[in-house]
Amino acid sequence: MRKGIAVSPGVAVGTAYCIHEIFVNPDTKRLEDSEVTAELAAYESARDRTTADLNALRTKVEGQVGRDEAAIFAVQESILRDADFTDKVRGWIVDDRLTAAAALHQLLNHYTSLFARTRDNYLKERVNDVRDVIVRLSSHLSDVLKPETDALDGPLIIVADELLPSQAVALGDTDVRGIVTQAGSQTSHAAIIARSRGIPAVSGISGILRQITTGDAIIVDGREGVVIVDPDPEARSAYLKLEREFVHLRDELAVNRDLPAMTSDGVKLELLANINGVSDATTAAAMGSTGVGLFRTEYMYLTHPTVPDEDEQLATYQQIIDASPNSTITIRTLDIGGDKTVPYLGHNHQEANPFLGWRSIRLSFEHPEFFSTQIRAVLRASRYAKQQGGAVRLMFPMITTIDEFRRVRQIVRRAQQRLAKEEKEYADVPLGMMLEVPAAAIAIDTILPVVDFVSVGSNDLVQYLMAADRDNPKVSHLCQPMAPAVLRLLTNVIRTCRAQSTPITVCGEMAGQPRTFVLLLGMGLRSFSMSPAFIPSIKELASHMTIAQARGVLHHALEMKTTTHVKRFMADQLRKISPDSVLFDTA
Ligand code: PEP
Ligand code: MG
Numbered sequence: 083m084r085k086g087i088a089v090s091p092g093v094a095v096g097t098a099y100c101i102h103e104i105f106v107n108p109d110t111k112r113l114e115d116s117e118v119t120a121e122l123a124a125y126e127s128a129r130d131r132t133t134a135d136l137n138a139l140r141t142k143v144e145g146q147v148g149r150d151e152a153a154i155f156a157v158q159e160s161i162l163r164d165a166d167f168t169d170k171v172r173g174w175i176v177d178d179r180l181t182a183a184a185a186l187h188q189l190l191n192h193y194t195s196l197f198a199r200t201r202d203n204y205l206k207e208r209v210n211d212v213r214d215v216i217v218r219l220s221s222h223l224s225d226v227l228k229p230e231t232d233a234l235d236g237p238l239i240i241v242a243d244e245l246l247p248s249q250a251v252a253l254g255d256t257d258v259r260g261i262v263t264q265a266g267s268q269t270s271h272a273a274i275i276a277r278s279r280g281i282p283a284v285s286g287i288s289g290i291l292r293q294i295t296t297g298d299a300i301i302v303d304g305r306e307g308v309v310i311v312d313p314d315p316e317a318r319s320a321y322l323k324l325e326r327e328f329v330h331l332r333d334e335l336a337v338n339r340d341l342p343a344m345t346s347d348g349v350k351l352e353l354l355a356n357i358n359g360v361s362d363a364t365t366a367a368a369m370g371s372t373g374v375g376l377f378r379t380e381y382m383y384l385t386h387p388t389v390p391d392e393d394e395q396l397a398t399y400q401q402i403i404d405a406s407p408n409s410t411i412t413i414r415t416l417d418i419g420g421d422k423t424v425p426y427l428g429h430n431h432q433e434a435n436p437f438l439g440w441r442s443i444r445l446s447f448e449h450p451e452f453f454s455t456q457i458r459a460v461l462r463a464s465r466y467a468k469q470q471g472g473a474v475r476l477m478f479p480m481i482t483t484i485d486e487f488r489r490v491r492q493i494v495r496r497a498q499q500r501l502a503k504e505e506k507e508y509a510d511v512p513l514g515m516m517l518e519v520p521a522a523a524i525a526i527d528t529i530l531p532v533v534d535f536v537s538v539g540s541n542d543l544v545q546y547l548m549a550a551d552r553d554n555p556k557v558s559h560l561c562q563p564m565a566p567a568v569l570r571l572l573t574n575v576i577r578t579c580r581a582q583s584t585p586i587t588v589c590g591e592m593a594g595q596p597r598t599f600v601l602l603l604g605m606g607l608r609s610f611s612m613s614p615a616f617i618p619s620i621k622e623l624a625s626h627m628t629i630a631q632a633r634g635v636l637h638h639a640l641e642m643k644t645t646t647h648v649k650r651f652m653a654d655q656l657r658k659i660s661p662d663s664v665l666f667d668t669a
Contacts, residue, residue, distance in 0.1 A: 084287045086262075087555060088307030088668035089273035090615075092282035092332070093324040094239060094260030098300045098311075100291055101242040113179040121175050125182040128222035132162060135218060148360030150382050150398055154211070161215050183223050190216045210244050239300045241290060245275060259325075260302035262309050264288055276304075278362050280332060280615035284309050286555055305668055328665045335618035339370030343621045345603070347628040353621055354412070354611040356589055360398065363405035366614040370621065373409035375611020376477075376537065376589040377402060379456070380418055389452060392459045399463035403472055410473040412537065412587075412611075413460050414516065415453065417442050417479040437551065442480035447489065457497045461508035468509050477514035477537055482522055484529045487515055491532065516589075517575065518542035526575050530582045537611070538575065540590025544568055563592040564648040569601060569640055576605040587611050596623055596663040597652035603629065604636025619666040626660040 113121055136155045144152035161167060170192070174185040190213060197209040239260040261276050261283040276283035282304030294300065294311050301310040301321045310317055343351040354375030355366030359382065363374060382390055382398055390398070402411055419441025433439040446453040457476070464474040478490050494513060501508045512534035517523055523543060530536070540563055545552040547568060550560035562568070572588075579586035587609040592598035594612025599620055602610065612620065635655050642648045656663055 084290065084293075084309045084311070086284045086286040086307050086309060087558070088304050089285045090261070090276035090281060090283035091304045091666050091668045092260075092280070092328045093304065093321055093665070094237070094282045094302045095313075095318060095321050095325050096237040096239040096259045096300060096302075098241045098294050098296055098298045099238045100294065100296045101240060101245070110184070111181055113175070113181060118176060118179070121182050122172065124223060125171060125175065125185075125219075128182070128219050129162065129168070131222045132215065132218045133159065135222075136162070136215075148398075148401060150359040151361055158211050158215050161212055162219075183220055186216050186220050186223070213243075239302055241294055241300070243291060260300075260304070262287055262290060262300070262302055264290055277613040277615055278358075278365055282328075305665065307668070324665070327662075331662055331665060332618070335622050336369065338618055338621055339368065341370075341621070343370075343372070343624055345624050345627055345629055345632075347630070349608070349629050351603075351624055352587070352609040353617050354587065354589075354609065355614045355617065356611050357402070357614070360401045360405060362614060363402045366617070367406055369614040369617040371406075371409075371614060371617050374402065374406055374411040375587050375609070377411060377413045379414060379416055383416060383418070389455075392455050392462075395456060395459035396462050396466075399459060399474070400466050403463065403467045403470055403474070406472065408471045410475060411463075411467065412475040412477055412514070413463075414477050414479055415443070415456055415460075416446055419445050437545070443478050443486060443490070444480070446478075447486075450493070454493060454497050454500075457494055458501060458506075458508075460511060461494075461497060461501060462506060464511045465507050465509035474509075474511050475514060475535065476511045477516055477535070479516045479539065480518050480542065481515040481529070482519045484525075484532060487513075487529060487532050518546065520547045520571070523547075523571050523575050527578050527582070530579065530584045533584065535585040535587070536575075536579055538572070538586065538588040538590060540568075540572070540588055540592045543571075543590065544592075547571065559645075562645045562649075563590070563595075563598050564601070564639075564652065565645045566640070566643060566648065569636075569648070572602070573605045573636070573640065576602070576607050580606050585609065594620060596620070596656055596660075596667045597649070599623065600627070600632055600652065600655065600659070601636050601639060603627075604632035604634075604639075616666065619663060623660050623663045626663075631659070 136159045140152045140155040140159075143155065167189070170189055171182065171185045174180040174188055175182060180188065193209055193212045237257050237259040239262060240258055241262045243264045245261060245263060258281060261281055263283075263285045264287055265285070273283060273285060282302050284302055284304055284307050287309050290309065299312055299318070301313050301317065303309070303321070310321070313321070343353045345351065352372055353370070354373045355362070355369070355371035356376040356378070357363050357366055357374055358378050366374065382395065399411070399413065419436060419439065460474060460476050467474045476494075478487070481487055491513065498508065498510075514535035514537055515522070515529065515533045516537050516539045517526065518539035520543065522529060526536070541552055544563050544565070545561050548560045548562070548565060550557035552561050576586060586607065588602055588607055589611035591612075593602065593610040594616035596619070599610065600623070603624070610620065635652070639648050639651060642651065653664075656667065
């Protein structure tokens with residue numbers, strides 16, 4: 083049994099399908115002089131076929147999913163065109179007499195160690211695009227693009243270092259029941275894909291690819307973050323039972339999508355979706371969300387080879403509005419820095435403390451041209467939404483002081499004036515702050531008069547409050563939303579917003595986790611934004627409890643002095659309120 087990070091809840095029992103085995107045994111042969119030209123030609127041909135693949139994938143994904151998701155393949159094409167990339171491979175073939183396969187292996191090692199030195203998590207994850215391109219090139223060299231999955235028995239559990247975008251697409255029709263990755267965090271591709279598809283997943287199981295081969299039996303427990311390789315018959319049958327319950331419940335609950343979200347005493351709740359792009363918006367509507375509580379627009383920039391211009395952004399926002407009929411879409415302005423960077427914004431320098439540094443709204447203020455382009459696109463989208471019977475709200479990440487929000491208002495006002503001057507049609511939008519910084523949470527009563535709504539980014543708020551990096555497994559025992567200090571602070575924030583009649587939503591992971599959902603409900607929260615896959619189970623949980631019950635539970639939890647006590651107490655409470663919900667909890 084191995085313990086990692088639980089990134090997507092549920093349980094799956096199946097057969098391992100390992101990706102990247104292709105690089106386990108690099109070619110050690112040296113070329114004869116007479117073989118060099120043929121080897122170069124083989125590489126060029128693999129390169130042409132890879133370009134054709136990426137082109138085809140881009141078109142396919144664009145048609146079936148959306149432009150944002152397809153853009154990742156344009157990024158990969160640009161990697162393939164990169165002169166340094168090709169020069170290195172050619173150089174190693176010609177000068178060092180490496181085979182093309184060995185040269186690619188060396189190139190992968192080169193980029194992996196280069197990227198490993200960066201402390202920038204976003205850049206670290208981009209190495210996956212490089213790797214994806216290299217894997218594809220190598221597969222064309224050896225003509226094994228996709229190892230056969232048909233010969234394997236049973237449902238598949240993907241085991242990979244990190245699940246690469248093109249692999250995820252290629253596996254689109256395959257019956258994938260679970261995902262295990264060696265690397266990865268909550269923000270990695272695998273985690274995002276798994277959550278949006280409702281597939282159980284565990285990340286951070288280092289060395290698993292050395293421990294397991296394709297065809298081995300494997301269990302993924304995405305609630306506890308546990309992976310069991312080659313389980314004994316008792317473990318297998320126990321987990322098969324859990325899996326059946328999970329699948330049955332998930333399918334059954336999705337049928338509730340058209341019912342309103344309501345507590346058993348009839349208090350209506352808003353269950354909104356966190357989305358990264360158009361395809362998530364479609365999933366969200368299918369899961370019964372009542373709107374979009376957080377559109378993380380970084381993805382739109384990160385998967386785009388250049389800055390998406392105003393019209394391109396407007397087109398994306400319009401697609402999301404179309405996918406979410408008659409509802410409100412909350413768009414967050416670009417939130418990069420910290421763990422994510424966009425190289426073309428010049429954010430590739432090293433900072434000693436990136437999460438405390440030049441990130442998010444701080445960075446946007448210094449790129450007024452990008453910032454106002456996005457604001458203009460949102461204002462124009464707002465008019466479109468109104469015409470369609472919906473609405474748009476605009477929110478700003480990582481607001482720390484009231485001055486920052488005043489500045490935001492000024493910038494929005496200026497964008498409106500310019501649009502009016504250019505005779506471009508737009509509509510007003512409510513302006514909200516993301517509450518992610520403890521200083522703003524403590525002084526929230528002083529900031530509320532200048533904001534139209536608040537959305538609590540509890541992922542960041544908890545990491546800043548507890549001084550514990552949200553992506554560092556070594557301090558994950560501290561970075562806990564059920565820590566007593568977090569509960570006290572949030573109780574106060576929610577009470578203050580309600581007292582001043584400012585709408586408040588929580589859009590961090592805790593909104594969609596059963597135990598913390600109950601606590602937030604007890605604090606008086608009525609609007610929750612989460613990964614679309616969590617909506618049906620949270621709706622079900624809500625229907626099993628009254629507000630008085632949630633308040634009672636919170637009251638007890640607030641008296642506890644340690645996170646361990648709160649977690650244990652909440653696990654007991656959850657079992658009493660709705661035993662089925664336990665399946666959807668991640669530890
Ligand atoms: C958060 O910080 O809780 C949040 C919702 O934003 P992100 O996870 O994108 O930082
Ligand atoms: Mg955040």
